[in-house]
Amino acid sequence: MAAIGKIRSWGPVLATVIGLALFAFIAEEMFRSCEATNNEKRQQVGEVLGKKISVQEFQSLVDEYQSVIKMTQGRDNLSEEEMNQVKDQVWQQFVNNTIMEAEAKKLGLTVTDEELQNILKAGTNPMLMQTPFVNQQTGRFDVTQLTKFLDDYKKMQSQPQQAQVLEQYKEIYDYWKFIEKQLRINTLGTKYQSLLSQCLLTNPISSKMAFEGQTQESDILLATLPYSAIKDADVQVSDADLKAKYDEQKEMFKQIIESRDIKYVDFHVVASAADRTALMKTINDARQKLENGADPAEVVRKAQSQVSYSGIAATKRSFDRDIAAKLDSMQVGQVSAPFETVYDNTVNVIKLISKSEMPDSIEYRQIQVSAATVEAARKTADSIATALKGGADFEVLAKKYNQTGDKQWLTSSMYENAPSIDADSKAYLTAITTAAPNEVKNVEFTSGNIIVQVLSRKAMVTKYDAAVIKHTIDFSKETYSNAYNKFSQYVSENKTLEGLEKNAQKFGFKVLERKDMVNSEHTVAGLRSTREAMKWIFDAKEGEVSPLYECGNNDHLMVIALTKVHPAGYRALDAVQDQLKQEIIRDKKFAKAAEMLKGVTSLDAAKQKGAQIDSVRQITFSAPVFVQATGTSEPALSGAVAAAKVGQFSATPVKGNGGAFLFKVLSKKQREGAKLDEKAMQAQLKQRAMQAASRYMNELYSKANVVDNRYLFF
Numbered sequence: 046m047a048a049i050g051k052i053r054s055w056g057p058v059l060a061t062v063i064g065l066a067l068f069a070f071i072a073e074e075m076f077r078s079c080e081a082t083n084n085e086k087r088q089q090v091g092e093v094l095g096k097k098i099s100v101q102e103f104q105s106l107v108d109e110y111q112s113v114i115k116m117t118q119g120r121d122n123l124s125e126e127e128m129n130q131v132k133d134q135v136w137q138q139f140v141n142n143t144i145m146e147a148e149a150k151k152l153g154l155t156v157t158d159e160e161l162q163n164i165l166k167a168g169t170n171p172m173l174m175q176t177p178f179v180n181q182q183t184g185r186f187d188v189t190q191l192t193k194f195l196d197d198y199k200k201m202q203s204q205p206q207q208a209q210v211l212e213q214y215k216e217i218y219d220y221w222k223f224i225e226k227q228l229r230i231n232t233l234g235t236k237y238q239s240l241l242s243q244c245l246l247t248n249p250i251s252s253k254m255a256f257e258g259q260t261q262e263s264d265i266l267l268a269t270l271p272y273s274a275i276k277d278a279d280v281q282v283s284d285a286d287l288k289a290k291y292d293e294q295k296e297m298f299k300q301i302i303e304s305r306d307i308k309y310v311d312f313h314v315v316a317s318a319a320d321r322t323a324l325m326k327t328i329n330d331a332r333q334k335l336e337n338g339a340d341p342a343e344v345v346r347k348a349q350s351q352v353s354y355s356g357i358a359a360t361k362r363s364f365d366r367d368i369a370a371k372l373d374s375m376q377v378g379q380v381s382a383p384f385e386t387v388y389d390n391t392v393n394v395i396k397l398i399s400k401s402e403m404p405d406s407i408e409y410r411q412i413q414v415s416a417a418t419v420e421a422a423r424k425t426a427d428s429i430a431t432a433l434k435g436g437a438d439f440e441v442l443a444k445k446y447n448q449t450g451d452k453q454w455l456t457s458s459m460y461e462n463a464p465s466i467d468a469d470s471k472a473y474l475t476a477i478t479t480a481a482p483n484e485v486k487n488v489e490f491t492s493g494n495i496i497v498q499v500l501s502r503k504a505m506v507t508k509y510d511a512a513v514i515k516h517t518i519d520f521s522k523e524t525y526s527n528a529y530n531k532f533s534q535y536v537s538e539n540k541t542l543e544g545l546e547k548n549a550q551k552f553g554f555k556v557l558e559r560k561d562m563v564n565s566e567h568t569v570a571g572l573r574s575t576r577e578a579m580k581w582i583f584d585a586k587e588g589e590v591s592p593l594y595e596c597g598n599n600d601h602l603m604v605i606a607l608t609k610v611h612p613a614g615y616r617a618l619d620a621v622q623d624q625l626k627q628e629i630i631r632d633k634k635f636a637k638a639a640e641m642l643k644g645v646t647s648l649d650a651a652k653q654k655g656a657q658i659d660s661v662r663q664i665t666f667s668a669p670v671f672v673q674a675t676g677t678s679e680p681a682l683s684g685a686v687a688a689a690k691v692g693q694f695s696a697t698p699v700k701g702n703g704g705a706f707l708f709k710v711l712s713k714k715q716r717e718g719a720k721l722d723e724k725a726m727q728a729q730l731k732q733r734a735m736q737a738a739s740r741y742m743n744e745l746y747s748k749a750n751v752v753d754n755r756y757l758f759f
Contacts, residue, residue: 090103093139116216136565141234141742142230149236152237164232165191168188177217194214195218198218242735245734246734247730249727252723252726252730263686263689266648266708267658267659268648268652268656269675270654270657270698272704275634279637286629287622287626287629290632291618300614300616302564302753303612304561305582305610307559307562307569309604310557314528314601315518315600321518324518328394329383332380357471358403358510360508363457367393377399380396389515390517390518394513396512402508403505404504404506405456406454406504407454407456407478408499408501410443412446412448412450413448413495414496415492415493419491419492425494426496429496430486452500468491469490476497481499482501484499532604533593535554564579570603576756576759587609589607591605638698646694668683675702677701677704691713
């Protein structure tokens with residue numbers, strides 16, 4: 046009993062210990078749960094209607110779209126800008142598809158396999174014309190070609206020995222599945238849009254009104270009192286005015302995504318005078334060597350030119366445009382003086398080695414000769430060349446050496462843009478491009494020979510053999526180090542926006558401003574390698590100043606201050622007050638102008654009040670009239686004129702964008718030759734309805750709770 050009593054005496058302590066243990070256990074689980082949630086968020090590119098897409102899923106869609114572009118355009122790689130466009134397109138498709146699928150599900154809209162088959166049988170959808178299954182004779186999509194391909198692909202999957210062919214088939218299959226997926230979602234969207242458009246009806250009355258609005262023309266005498274005639278100083282705008290106008294137009298200032306305003310300093314590091322002097326010494330030394338007849342390939346290589354020398358004559362289109370612009374004015378053997386090109390920041394020298402008229406396209410055939418040894422190949426090639434020159438049949442000889450000897454074409458574009466050409470390729474191209482029709486040439490390679498016979502030469506063009514030294518005007522490490530130290534000092538000494546702005550001029554910098562940045566942008570100030578800066582902008586708080594960023598092509602230094610955050614929803618009054626102020630000034634100027642014109646019943650009386658009198662012809666309701674006196678388009682005036690009768694003088698001034706207007710209608714008449722075609726007009730109105738319905742996605746997007754985190758990853 047004593048033991049039990051002792052335990053009871055420790056009861057509160059034990060309860061506390063057990064409670065703390067339970068709390069620690071629960072807290073640990075909560076921490077793990079929060080950590081798991083945060084890890085999940087860190088891997089999410091975005092979210093639409095609660096549907097999340099991870100980095101891996103998004104990248105898979107990007108890879109798919111990229112493969113489609115490469116296949117359809119015959120590309121190997123896409124530029125950074127093109128890849129950004131791909132990512133934007135993929136994201137927009139994900140958003141639109143997710144929204145559309147959700148809306149279609151609510152309404153019970155689907156695209157059945159039977160509907161898809163009917164689309165394929167009709168073969169008229171433009172997307173189908175981008176597939177490899179177009180009949181070359183009819184120029185239309187052929188569903189039988191698609192069916193045969195799918196059957197062949199299925200059979201080939203069970204034949205691993207045809208791995209290389211299967212890989213090619215898989216590329217086409219993947220492309221087709223992409224097209225099929227797009228067909229389904231596009232058809233679903235068309236159904237939804239068509240359903241909406243049926244809510245916007247047309248009838249004979251609306252057709253007649255629309256026709257008259259387009260074709261009934263009015264001639265008027267117009268009295269204009271421009272707002273510019275009233276001084277801004279005579280108009281006062283109060284805080285109450287701003288608040289009232291803001292409340293009146295508040296819906297105009299609703300934004301569905303957050304945006305941010307920044308101020309920033311971007312310092313572009315450029316070559317110093319010493320850097321330029323050192324570079325020009327290299328360029329002038331190279332120029333001197335070219336003038337003295339040194340090997341152009343060696344001179345170009347040692348000068349570290351961006352353009353290698355191939356020794357093969359090429360058309361002007363293969364040269365950079367600044368180089369091409371100089372070639373026609375140069376003489377053969379001439380070496381140009383060094384010149385700078387601003388758009389690519391280079392200094393250039395050209396030596397025109399030769400200029401000749403050569404074929405752009407060459408038809409030829411060839412026989413490749415190989416043997417156990419190079420000497421044996423040379424001997425065989427000599428005998429083949431001798432036989433051909435003696436009149437032997439080319440195709441017969443080609444078959445003897447297990448080749449077809451088929452005719453083929455070589456065009457300038459197939460080789461002249463190659464970054465480099467080895468010695469064997471140069472010998473081969475030189476033989477083909479310089480041979481006369483029917484001439485046979487025996488071309489020696491490192492490992493064998495090729496017998497070439499040129500059959501025809503077409504499309505003669507001017508070709509240039511030119512050695513080009515093109516060198517970027519780079520800054521040295523010392524120059525960059527000095528620039529970095531200076532910019533680093535500026536950033537470290539100015540930790541606030543006020544300091545950045547106050548001391549920018551002292552350091553030789555300029556503070557720039559950018560408003561309404563959104564996180565779907567790929568760069569800051571259009572500079573490459575600014576993703577870390579983008580992350581900072583959309584994580585910072587108002588008034589914060591960023592660290593120093595090295596960006597661009599390692600030639601820009603940047604510091605950023607976040608000045609304003611505009612959250613999704615209604616923009617604050619202070620963010621739009623400049624716009625509101627201009628509208629209030631216009632309203633008050635109109636009120637003053639209307640007061641000046643009060644009681645005016647004639648054009649002469651209006652003129653005495655300071656109005657300008659002009660005649661305006663052919664005013665229609667459907668198009669805003671342009672008023673020369675104010676330099677503005679005035680839709681309100683077009684509406685007022687359409688409602689007035691001939692001979693009528695406007696009872697009250699019309700409030701315009703650029704002034705107050707009074708007018709007298711001189712005449713109204715139907716445009717000559719205009720005749721109402723009710724069916725055509727109703728079709729036009731229906732088309733307008735379809736266009737209006739096509740804007741449904743903007744409304745759906747605003748309600749889809751879209752979260753875009755791409756800036757964190759791409």
